[in-house]
Amino acid sequence: MPTDLGSLLVQLFSGLSRAMMLFLVSSGLSLIFGVMNILNFAHAALWLLGGYITFSVYTALVEHYGVSFVFLVPAVVAGTLALFAIGLAIERTLIRRMYGRELPEQLLLTFALILIIGDLIRLFWGVQNRRIILPIEPLPILGTFMNPYLFVIMVIGLVVAGFLWWFLARTRTGKIVRAAVYSRDMVSALGIRIPIIYGLVYAMGVAIAALSAGVFLPIMPIGLGLDMDLIVQCFAVVVIGGFGSIVGTFVASLLVGIVYSFSILIWPGGALAIIFIILVAVLIWRPWGLFGTEMRF
């Protein structure tokens, strides 16, 4: 195992960036389940769709105006807004019919969405991997190198975490959303239109996922099936943190990202196993997750 400061620091940064990637994808999943009690199995498929839309917008901008990494910003914004609209439409037309239904029915519907979204992607974008090429040069750090774009991911992860905290803790809508986590009937009895809140939460959760997909494109090619590779780890993070708890998702992402990163140095064969050992331990000790609430469980 390397013991020099540079290598350890870079390993820590790589763990932090992995953590922020997991947080960006998982936070929407946690929010949707926490507020709406909907297990959105299609979350990663919508994440993938957001990535493809971002890719197409970026490609179109580059074709019209020439190559510039600045175009990534409007492309990511467009992808995020598009998925916000798509999320709203899905919630209004499909998901709303699932409120109060049994979990297997929710899983069936959201699994069907995975297949539909997958085929739509195949139809419009084909099976080739897609990615955005940016002229990223390695950054020298204490005698070793690091991908500087990882800092961009870390900053965006922190900004999204901060935004979600502000939204849920400091805004009236956020407070209603939090109240709905505890008792949707009481919120409804106060004359607040729960369906609007649900639509907003679902669209916001999906939009955050789309944002992350766009942000990852310069370091991660996207392709069909990637959603299924990602969703398992996201569920692990959300279960460890506690469904519905953004703080829990954030802490769990940090835990998973950093533990995974250093496990590769110490026990590479068991890096993934350690994550699932933590998951099992949490499920036994606190089935509602580290920061979840027992009453929802």
Added chain:
Amino acid sequence: MENYEKSHGWDGLVKILERSMGRRDFIVTSAAAGLLALTPRFVRGATNEPYRIGVLLPSTGAGANYSERPIKGLPLIAAEINKRGGLLGKHPIELIFRDTQTKPDVGAREARSLILNEKVKTVIGSWSSAVAMAIQEIVHEYKVLHLAATSNSSKIVNENYTPYTFMFGPNSQMQSSATVVAVSRMIKEKGWKNYVTLGLDYEWGRDAQRVFVEELAKVSPEIELKKELWAKLGETDFTSYITAIMGLKPDFVFGAIAGRDNETFLQQAKAAGFFQRVVYPGVFLPVTELMQQRKTLPRGIVGINRCPFFAHMDQPLMKKYVDLYQAQFGKEDYPDDFACMYFDSLNGLDQAVTKAGTVETEAVRKAMTGATLDTCRGKLTFRDCNNQLDCASYLGEVVDVPEYPFPIFDLKTLIVVEGRDIWLPADCEDVRKLQKKRA
């Protein structure tokens, strides 16, 4: 007409897959190719039964990227054979495609469905070795031919052998041993002392890594393996692996990574300064990667591939493949390693049927066992004890050349390692000892 629809329904998906050409160009070329394939059906006289072939390839999952060109190109080869009436001039080929999703259970289910419902006589595919081994159980049960065009774990032809499976590319052991040939030369030249391996944690990755480590220990016993790293198939973030390897400061790294994961790894490794710190010889770089990563692939790295068209443009069959493919999909696109091996498998089947004089499966299997085939890589012979084609692995330095719009392997220094020189076990008696005793 029903036959025609079955064999050409895939044209629709091919159109969807083809995104690099303009819509109008593509419609015109697709229509032309469709007519080309259709014409012989109506001009020839009465035909016998069609010969149905199931093609099992992933259009989702880690291997989807490598399936595009075989899916696009196989109908062209089938149409060529059908121009003369099909196999033996009277059995037109029908291709029935199924998506394995790069999952063994799905691959096995689809293989069974193809055999029982579609009555296919041959199954071609798949990409993942784990899927191919699941398919082997099914083809052996139903006594159907299986042409493993690209999945290449050595277990397919050794431990999991069935006489119905034929492998058209170098297997993982041959590929790893070929890398050993190149790496052992570099160890001597550069005085390397230690290395690290990074593999995908599934059948092919484990097999390729194991063979490399074992074979390298035989030729360079002084070299130390510092660490074995395993990433899951479908890994999305290799950063922690990359930084860990750089921290370990090995003299070189052996990688057993393929598919989308390979693209992800190379993209993340380059941005992280990996290639400035670590030598990475023997990275799997099929023509697919050379084309797709033309802008970002580090020049000068030493890669390995299985069937590069650029090394065999002197072979009439390879030239024919390239011409056929480009006539349909444009001059900028080339058939990759996988497409060429799939084309060889279909043409190989045609040759075996001709030799057998019948499409009856047992006769075709016997004709193909130990047969010498005309392939795009020249005349190649199947090893009769395990149905492994005696084909080469190609190692070379990634360089830009004026002839192609993407980098290729430097043809001046290309190392071609022939299959018979490195395959293991070298003795057929030992191969038979490894093979599963099947009912």
